[in-house]
Amino acid sequence: MADIWVKVITEAESYDLLTLDELKLMLNINPSDTSEDAALQQDIEHYSDVVATMCNRVFGFEKVAETWRGDSMPFDCPRLFLTHYPVADGDVTTVESPRGALVDPTAYEIENRSGTMRIDGAWSEPITVTYSGGYNLPDEAPPALKQATALLIQAARMQRVRAAVAGIKSITHRESRVQFMDTNKALTSGAMGMLGDAAETVNALLYKYMRFYV
DSSP states (O other): OOEEEEEEEEOOSOOOSSOHHHHHHHTTOOTTOOTTHHHHHHHHHHHHHHHHHHTTSOOBOEEEEEEEEOSSSOEESOEEEOSSOOOOGGGEEEEEOSTTOBOOGGGEEEETTTTEEEEOSEEOSOEEEEEEESBOTTTTSOHHHHHHHHHHHHHHHHHHHHHHHTTOOEEEETTEEEEOOOHHHHIIIIIHHHHHHHHHHHHHHHGGGOOOOO
Protein backbone atom coordinates (compact mmCIF):
# COMPACT_ATOMS: atom_id res chain seq x y z
CA MET A 1 0.00 0.00 0.00
CA ALA A 2 1.31 3.44 -0.92
CA ASP A 3 2.26 5.94 1.76
CA ILE A 4 0.44 9.17 0.88
CA TRP A 5 0.99 12.55 2.54
CA VAL A 6 -1.40 15.35 1.61
CA LYS A 7 -0.65 18.99 2.38
CA VAL A 8 -3.57 21.34 1.76
CA ILE A 9 -2.39 24.57 0.14
CA THR A 10 -5.79 26.17 -0.49
CA GLU A 11 -8.86 24.88 1.34
CA ALA A 12 -12.25 24.52 -0.32
CA GLU A 13 -14.65 27.46 -0.04
CA SER A 14 -17.41 25.05 0.97
CA TYR A 15 -17.76 21.37 1.85
CA ASP A 16 -21.59 21.35 1.70
CA LEU A 17 -23.01 18.90 -0.83
CA LEU A 18 -26.29 20.74 -1.34
CA THR A 19 -27.84 24.14 -0.71
CA LEU A 20 -30.53 25.03 1.78
CA ASP A 21 -33.01 25.63 -1.05
CA GLU A 22 -32.22 22.25 -2.60
CA LEU A 23 -32.77 20.50 0.72
CA LYS A 24 -36.09 22.25 1.27
CA LEU A 25 -37.23 21.14 -2.17
CA MET A 26 -36.22 17.53 -1.49
CA LEU A 27 -37.95 17.56 1.91
CA ASN A 28 -41.06 19.30 0.53
CA ILE A 29 -40.59 22.33 2.79
CA ASN A 30 -41.96 25.68 1.64
CA PRO A 31 -39.00 27.86 0.58
CA SER A 32 -40.57 30.85 2.36
CA ASP A 33 -40.66 28.96 5.68
CA THR A 34 -37.47 29.98 7.48
CA SER A 35 -38.35 28.58 10.90
CA GLU A 36 -36.01 25.60 10.52
CA ASP A 37 -33.25 27.19 8.45
CA ALA A 38 -30.59 27.09 11.18
CA ALA A 39 -31.27 23.42 11.97
CA LEU A 40 -31.40 22.47 8.30
CA GLN A 41 -28.12 24.24 7.57
CA GLN A 42 -26.52 22.42 10.48
CA ASP A 43 -27.82 19.13 9.08
CA ILE A 44 -26.34 19.96 5.67
CA GLU A 45 -22.90 20.60 7.18
CA HIS A 46 -23.07 17.52 9.40
CA TYR A 47 -24.31 15.01 6.85
CA SER A 48 -22.13 16.37 4.04
CA ASP A 49 -19.23 15.46 6.30
CA VAL A 50 -20.80 12.05 7.00
CA VAL A 51 -21.02 11.34 3.25
CA ALA A 52 -17.42 12.45 2.71
CA THR A 53 -16.31 10.20 5.59
CA MET A 54 -18.24 7.24 4.19
CA CYS A 55 -16.52 7.77 0.85
CA ASN A 56 -13.02 8.34 2.33
CA ARG A 57 -12.75 11.54 0.32
CA VAL A 58 -12.71 15.31 0.35
CA PHE A 59 -15.19 16.46 -2.30
CA GLY A 60 -14.52 20.21 -2.08
CA PHE A 61 -12.20 21.79 -4.67
CA GLU A 62 -8.79 22.22 -3.01
CA LYS A 63 -5.20 22.82 -4.04
CA VAL A 64 -2.90 20.23 -2.49
CA ALA A 65 0.67 18.97 -2.61
CA GLU A 66 0.46 15.18 -2.51
CA THR A 67 3.57 13.08 -1.85
CA TRP A 68 3.62 9.38 -2.71
CA ARG A 69 6.02 6.74 -1.47
CA GLY A 70 5.85 3.03 -2.24
CA ASP A 71 7.57 -0.17 -1.18
CA SER A 72 10.38 -0.22 -3.73
CA MET A 73 12.15 1.86 -6.37
CA PRO A 74 12.68 2.70 -9.13
CA PHE A 75 9.17 2.51 -10.54
CA ASP A 76 8.43 1.87 -14.21
CA CYS A 77 5.29 3.40 -15.78
CA PRO A 78 3.29 3.51 -12.53
CA ARG A 79 -0.10 4.96 -11.83
CA LEU A 80 -0.90 7.37 -9.01
CA PHE A 81 -4.48 7.54 -7.75
CA LEU A 82 -4.78 11.17 -6.67
CA THR A 83 -6.98 11.73 -3.63
CA HIS A 84 -8.81 14.89 -4.77
CA TYR A 85 -10.69 14.25 -7.97
CA PRO A 86 -11.95 14.94 -10.60
CA VAL A 87 -8.78 16.66 -11.86
CA ALA A 88 -8.72 18.77 -15.02
CA ASP A 89 -5.64 18.65 -17.27
CA GLY A 90 -4.76 22.27 -16.52
CA ASP A 91 -5.09 21.84 -12.76
CA VAL A 92 -1.79 19.95 -12.34
CA THR A 93 0.83 22.53 -11.38
CA THR A 94 3.98 20.43 -10.97
CA VAL A 95 5.14 16.83 -10.66
CA GLU A 96 8.44 16.54 -8.75
CA SER A 97 10.62 13.43 -8.41
CA PRO A 98 12.67 13.15 -6.36
CA ARG A 99 12.99 16.18 -4.08
CA GLY A 100 12.44 18.95 -6.58
CA ALA A 101 13.40 17.33 -9.90
CA LEU A 102 10.54 18.32 -12.19
CA VAL A 103 8.90 15.71 -14.40
CA ASP A 104 8.26 16.90 -17.95
CA PRO A 105 4.49 17.49 -18.46
CA THR A 106 4.68 15.43 -21.67
CA ALA A 107 5.72 12.40 -19.57
CA TYR A 108 2.47 12.10 -17.66
CA GLU A 109 -1.25 12.07 -18.35
CA ILE A 110 -4.41 12.34 -16.23
CA GLU A 111 -7.67 10.42 -16.42
CA ASN A 112 -9.79 13.38 -15.36
CA ARG A 113 -12.82 11.79 -13.77
CA SER A 114 -10.96 9.33 -11.51
CA GLY A 115 -7.81 11.39 -10.95
CA THR A 116 -5.60 8.54 -12.12
CA MET A 117 -2.14 9.75 -13.21
CA ARG A 118 0.24 7.69 -15.32
CA ILE A 119 3.90 8.68 -15.56
CA ASP A 120 5.95 7.23 -18.42
CA GLY A 121 9.52 6.12 -17.91
CA ALA A 122 11.47 5.18 -14.80
CA TRP A 123 11.60 7.48 -11.79
CA SER A 124 12.41 7.37 -8.10
CA GLU A 125 10.36 8.12 -5.03
CA PRO A 126 9.21 10.20 -3.31
CA ILE A 127 7.12 11.91 -5.98
CA THR A 128 5.09 15.03 -5.19
CA VAL A 129 2.15 16.15 -7.31
CA THR A 130 0.88 19.69 -6.77
CA TYR A 131 -2.59 20.09 -8.23
CA SER A 132 -6.16 21.29 -7.69
CA GLY A 133 -9.05 18.85 -7.69
CA GLY A 134 -12.57 18.15 -6.51
CA TYR A 135 -15.91 19.90 -7.00
CA ASN A 136 -16.82 23.56 -6.52
CA LEU A 137 -19.42 22.88 -3.85
CA PRO A 138 -22.30 22.89 -3.47
CA ASP A 139 -23.17 23.79 -7.07
CA GLU A 140 -21.01 21.15 -8.79
CA ALA A 141 -21.83 18.27 -6.44
CA PRO A 142 -23.11 15.28 -8.43
CA PRO A 143 -26.87 14.65 -8.05
CA ALA A 144 -26.18 11.26 -6.43
CA LEU A 145 -24.25 12.91 -3.59
CA LYS A 146 -26.97 15.52 -3.12
CA GLN A 147 -29.64 12.82 -2.98
CA ALA A 148 -27.69 10.65 -0.53
CA THR A 149 -27.14 13.62 1.80
CA ALA A 150 -30.82 14.57 1.67
CA LEU A 151 -31.88 10.98 2.44
CA LEU A 152 -29.63 10.89 5.52
CA ILE A 153 -31.05 14.21 6.71
CA GLN A 154 -34.59 12.99 6.14
CA ALA A 155 -33.86 9.85 8.16
CA ALA A 156 -32.39 11.91 11.00
CA ARG A 157 -35.45 14.17 11.06
CA MET A 158 -37.77 11.17 11.30
CA GLN A 159 -35.73 9.75 14.16
CA ARG A 160 -35.95 13.06 16.03
CA VAL A 161 -39.73 13.02 15.65
CA ARG A 162 -39.80 9.48 16.98
CA ALA A 163 -37.68 10.40 19.99
CA ALA A 164 -39.84 13.44 20.76
CA VAL A 165 -43.02 11.38 21.09
CA ALA A 166 -41.51 8.23 22.60
CA GLY A 167 -43.39 7.00 25.67
CA ILE A 168 -46.42 9.29 25.31
CA LYS A 169 -49.58 7.17 25.12
CA SER A 170 -52.23 9.32 26.80
CA ILE A 171 -52.84 12.58 28.67
CA THR A 172 -55.33 12.78 31.56
CA HIS A 173 -56.65 16.00 33.07
CA ARG A 174 -59.34 15.70 35.73
CA GLU A 175 -62.18 13.82 34.09
CA SER A 176 -60.83 14.11 30.55
CA ARG A 177 -58.48 11.66 28.93
CA VAL A 178 -56.92 11.78 25.46
CA GLN A 179 -55.58 8.48 24.08
CA PHE A 180 -52.80 8.49 21.49
CA MET A 181 -51.96 5.88 18.91
CA ASP A 182 -48.69 3.98 19.40
CA THR A 183 -46.55 6.30 17.30
CA ASN A 184 -43.40 4.25 17.74
CA LYS A 185 -45.16 1.15 16.48
CA ALA A 186 -46.47 3.06 13.47
CA LEU A 187 -43.04 4.43 12.68
CA THR A 188 -41.45 1.02 13.08
CA SER A 189 -43.88 -0.71 10.75
CA GLY A 190 -44.10 2.12 8.24
CA ALA A 191 -41.59 4.92 8.13
CA MET A 192 -38.79 2.98 9.81
CA GLY A 193 -39.17 0.30 7.16
CA MET A 194 -38.66 3.03 4.60
CA LEU A 195 -35.47 4.07 6.42
CA GLY A 196 -34.08 0.59 5.88
CA ASP A 197 -34.71 0.98 2.17
CA ALA A 198 -33.15 4.46 2.29
CA ALA A 199 -29.95 3.06 3.81
CA GLU A 200 -29.60 0.65 0.91
CA THR A 201 -30.26 3.49 -1.52
CA VAL A 202 -27.61 5.69 0.13
CA ASN A 203 -25.00 2.94 -0.13
CA ALA A 204 -25.89 2.36 -3.78
CA LEU A 205 -25.67 6.10 -4.54
CA LEU A 206 -22.29 6.46 -2.82
CA TYR A 207 -20.53 3.31 -3.98
CA LYS A 208 -19.10 4.77 -7.19
CA TYR A 209 -17.82 7.81 -5.29
CA MET A 210 -15.96 5.84 -2.60
CA ARG A 211 -12.19 5.92 -2.59
CA PHE A 212 -10.47 2.61 -1.92
CA TYR A 213 -6.80 2.90 -0.96
CA VAL A 214 -4.31 0.87 -2.97
